[in-house]
Amino acid sequence: MYSERVLDHFRNPRHVGDLEDATAVIDATNPVCGDTLTLAVVMRHGRVENVRFRVEGCIPAVACASWLSERMMGRTLGELRGLTADELAVQQQALAAEVAASDVVITTAAVPGRRAPVLVTRQMVEAMGPGAIVVDMAADQGGNCEVTVPGEDVRCNLATVVGLTNPPAGMPTHASFLYARNVLDFLKLVLPKEGGFAVPMDDDIVDLVSLSDGQLKALINELVAEEREVSRRRRILHGRIDILRAELVLRLQRQHEEGQSIISGDDLQRLSEILAGKGPYGGEAEPAEGDAEPGD
DSSP states (O other), X not given: OXXXXXXHHHHSOSSBSOOTTOSEEEEEEOTTTXXXXXXXXXXETTEEEEEEEOOOSSHHHHHHHHHXXXXXXXXXXXXXXXXOHHXXXXXXXXXXXXXXXXXXXXXXXXXXXXXXXOOBOHHHHHTSOTTOEEEETTGGGTOSBTTOOTTXXXXXXXEEEEEOOOHHHHHHHHHHHXXXXXXXXXHHHXXXXXXXXXXXXXXXXXXXXXXXXXXXXXXXXXXXXXXXHHHHHHHHHHHHHHHHHHHHHHHHHHHHHTTOOSSOHHHHHHHHHHHTTOSTTSSOXXXXXXXXXXXX
């Protein structure tokens, strides 16, 4: 049974077709069925501007190609192809001292459709201090740490490696925890242990979130005043527009009388009505009966 997201990519695949002006061709392996996916890309300013693929086969193959093509948009070619062996060796050498001196290391490097590069070796983890933690957010794609086991916490010498799987799924839960903790701490502030309801108005947090009756009325009056000012400026603007219309009508009529007009008398009459607000495109709608001015 496939999820609705997978079926949506299968039924409505994105970026299907050919690219005659492709600047690169990338081969990726479908992690589900093992099929090779060939994607043609167009690069602009070092990033993927367009991508197309042709694939036929099972639901996972088509859905994976569609999903992968979406993930590729806007990425650099280096992000798509991954690191070479020499580049990876240089990066590991540069990371070794930093990892050994760190208490917490979080890795996030992932290449769409391929195994994640190993950036943190076992030797690096073994050199970390007591209680150190490595959080591998690329565990779903094999992990950036050599010790990582997806979905498990692995003890390595004095450190622990967390193989975090599907990180986005955990965000709503932890966001709810953080919000609930904030609400609880605020209630503890205004609900003392001995019972009752005592709001410490001199507290900085309470002062920022509270609104007295007088403050509420002042805020409403301020909003009403702003609406009336906007209405006043709108009336002034409409008055100036009416003056400009009238001046334009008089100028057109004068040119017609002097024989300098390039439009006929009938067209001039219709244009004059429009500019005067009487035609189908002139003026503004009359307010309906009972409409009140803003703020009334």
